Amino acid sequence: MFNLGYILHNRKKTFVLLLIGVFILFFWCSWTYKLDILPGLHGDEAWSGLKADHFIKHSFDQITGMNHYSGILQASLTQAVFSFFPMKVFYLRIGGALFNLLGLIIICSTLLRHKHYYSALAFLAIFSQSALYLTSPRVAWEVNTFTLFFLSLLLVSAINIYKNSPHRRFWVFILLLTNILGTYNHIIFSAVPISIFIGLCLWTLYGGDSSVKNLIIVFGISIGNIITLFFLMKFFQFPILLFIRFIPFVVGGVLIAEYWLLNKLSDISLKLPPPNYFQFSIKVLLLTSILLFFIFHGKAFFEVLTGYKIFLQNYSYESSFLFRALFIACAVVFIFYLFKYLWQDFQNSGSSLYAFLIITYLGVINLYTVKTSFRYYLVIYALVGIYMAFKLSVNVKGAIPLIITLVLSFGLMNTIQLEVFTSKETQIRAVNFRIGNGQIETSAHFLPKEPLLHFLRNNRVGYINYLNDNSYFLVLPIEFYKLNRSWKEDINNKISVDYDYVNYRNGYIYYLEH
Numbered sequence: 001m002f003n004l005g006y007i008l009h010n011r012k013k014t015f016v017l018l019l020i021g022v023f024i025l026f027f028w029c030s031w032t033y034k035l036d037i038l039p040g041l042h043g044d045e046a047w048s049g050l051k052a053d054h055f056i057k058h059s060f061d062q063i064t065g066m067n068h069y070s071g072i073l074q075a076s077l078t079q080a081v082f083s084f085f086p087m088k089v090f091y092l093r094i095g096g097a098l099f100n101l102l103g104l105i106i107i108c109s110t111l112l113r114h115k116h117y118y119s120a121l122a123f124l125a126i127f128s129q130s131a132l133y134l135t136s137p138r139v140a141w142e143v144n145t146f147t148l149f150f151l152s153l154l155l156v157s158a159i160n161i162y163k164n165s166p167h168r169r170f171w172v173f174i175l176l177l178t179n180i181l182g183t184y185n186h187i188i189f190s191a192v193p194i195s196i197f198i199g200l201c202l203w204t205l206y207g208g209d210s211s212v213k214n215l216i217i218v219f220g221i222s223i224g225n226i227i228t229l230f231f232l233m234k235f236f237q238f239p240i241l242l243f244i245r246f247i248p249f250v251v252g253g254v255l256i257a258e259y260w261l262l263n264k265l266s267d268i269s270l271k272l273p274p275p276n277y278f279q280f281s282i283k284v285l286l287l288t289s290i291l292l293f294f295i296f297h298g299k300a301f302f303e304v305l306t307g308y309k310i311f312l313q314n315y316s317y318e319s320s321f322l323f324r325a326l327f328i329a330c331a332v333v334f335i336f337y338l339f340k341y342l343w344q345d346f347q348n349s350g351s352s353l354y355a356f357l358i359i360t361y362l363g364v365i366n367l368y369t370v371k372t373s374f375r376y377y378l379v380i381y382a383l384v385g386i387y388m389a390f391k392l393s394v395n396v397k398g399a400i401p402l403i404i405t406l407v408l409s410f411g412l413m414n415t416i417q418l419e420v421f422t423s424k425e426t427q428i429r430a431v432n433f434r435i436g437n438g439q440i441e442t443s444a445h446f447l448p449k450e451p452l453l454h455f456l457r458n459n460r461v462g463y464i465n466y467l468n469d470n471s472y473f474l475v476l477p478i479e480f481y482k483l484n485r486s487w488k489e490d491i492n493n494k495i496s497v498d499y500d501y502v503n504y505r506n507g508y509i510y511y512l513e514h
Contacts, residue, residue, distance in 0.1 A: 016117045020108060023124035027104060031097035031137045033421055036090040038138070039314040039446040045140040046476035049092045052078035053483055065142065068234045069187035074142035087483045093138060096145040100137040103148030107386065110156045118393035126385040129410040131307030132374060133381070134417060135314045139446075143186050147378045150182035150189060155386075158196070162215055172218055179222040183229055190226045191364050192379055193219050199360035202285070203353050205278045212353070283346075286356070289363025297365065300372035300436030304381060305331035307413055309435055310374055315420045316428040316443040316507060326412055333405040338384060341391040354390075358383050372436030430499035430507050444499040445473040447507035452497065453481055455510055462489035465513065467498035 047066060052075050054061075065072050077095045085091040104124070111120035127133050136144040157175035165171055182189035197219035200212045293301075303309050306327040308319040319327070342359070345352040361380060369376065392399045420426075430444035455461075456478070466474060474497065497510040 013117055016121050019121055020124060023128060024101070024104065026128060028097065028101055030134055030417065031100065032094070035093050035097070035138060036088060037448055037450060038420065040448040041089055041477040041480065042139060042445050043473035043476045045092060046480040048075045048078050048140055049087065049480045050476065051075040052082050053087060055079045056082060064233055070142055071184040073181070073185045074140065074145055077145070078140070093140045096137040096140055099145050099149040103152040106152035106156055110159065116390070116393070119389045122389035122392045123385055125406055126388055129406055129413050130381060131310040131413055132304050132377065134413060135310055136375060136378060141375065143188065143375045143378065146182070146185050147189065148382060150178050150185070151192065151379060151382055153178040154192060158215060161218060162212065175218055176222055176225060180225050180229060183226045187230065188368055188376065191361065191368050193222045193226065195361035195364040196357055197223055198364065199357040202282050202360065203356040206282045286359045289359050292366045293362035296370040297372060297436065301377055301380065302331055302335070303435055304374060304377045305334055309433060311416050312431060312433060313374070313441055313443050314446050316431055316447065317416060317420055318431065319416065323412060326408065330405045330409040333401055337399065337402045338388060341388070354387055358387060372439050374435070427504040428507050429504050430501045432501065444507070447499070449477050449481065451506040452508050452510060453478070457487040459493055459495070459512060460488050460490045461493045461495050462491035463494040465494060465496040467496055
């Protein structure tokens, strides 16, 4: 029988899936176009590339990264890529684009599998107007490369455990392993499982609902793994060959034992107090979390939403007054709807679980750092993006101003991105600016290196006198470029080099010494 409603429904679904595909393609192009030159190679990226070269030539000789609270996943990934491709900036960075794309696909496929088609589309729309997620995957830092990927695995595994998936054992393993790897990659990722554990406990006490008991147990076990890993990385140094040979067996054995423990603990019944018993205290705790985040990170997160300082840091792009005003207006509308939805959820405690998790994270992140850096907000933006996507898709008519704001912000963000990508002879300078509560950042470290490298090669420079305070951000990128394309050097040819904070040229001051 001819069913017009069925056909129209499927046409809508097909159209939504087509738009999702367009967004995925958009992100891939945004993350890979001119990846070799924009932004300029950062010193920390160059460290990862040089370390990967070292691993190829001399094998692994360390298990921690630049400090005790980060691992070598980024350098190991780069080493794997360099084993098949040339040691160029594009291949140094391509892992970030790949893993962020995988993260997007995992989140969207999870939403689609649960029939949340419009939520998946809204999620991608919210991400597409984020300067943070338009630029971060282009920079080969461990946090930028893996955060969204690990977060997506954590969320999809938690959902499957909560829904008692027939493959529950597999998803428990994935969740525990993801938290271990995410924490090993950078300690700041551990704020996610800790926040979820605390948020689940608070939500259970707030509403007297024990339906998330198994998740509480799994995340509680995961926190034990995180604490153990932190102390091992900080206080113990293992022989590297011993570590590489035996760590997979140790981790596997631990996870199997923990799954057995989970099964034992799952049989325990929870005796919860009456729902009203802790509600006031929990509300005070959650409000305190919001207040602390507002004090230490509120301004910086608002700047993440506006986006123009992120373009300034990465591309030395100085937005016009009109663009800055429009960005600020868009961010205000976004924040208004975020708090509106959070408040509505607290009026209905039965639908407030995800809100609890977001607010708990706002409090926990202050225990990790009160300093501000844009990459610290990758997690909270992703969590808020998923939350807002759900709310927007449920009540489109009530979110018309938000939708208009997202469209405007998308246009503004991508106007800047298009200008940056297509300008052939952009005149820029190094810029110092403040973010958050007065922390000074600079665009100097992301300046394109090609003009300087061209000068070094043409003049066969053999000695460089760095006039800036911290030469690390120039020395390491130059050393990395030499791996693939060195030049004949004459020790008598000396130059002095510094950043140019005044003149709009290429961002550098350099001249031959005579």
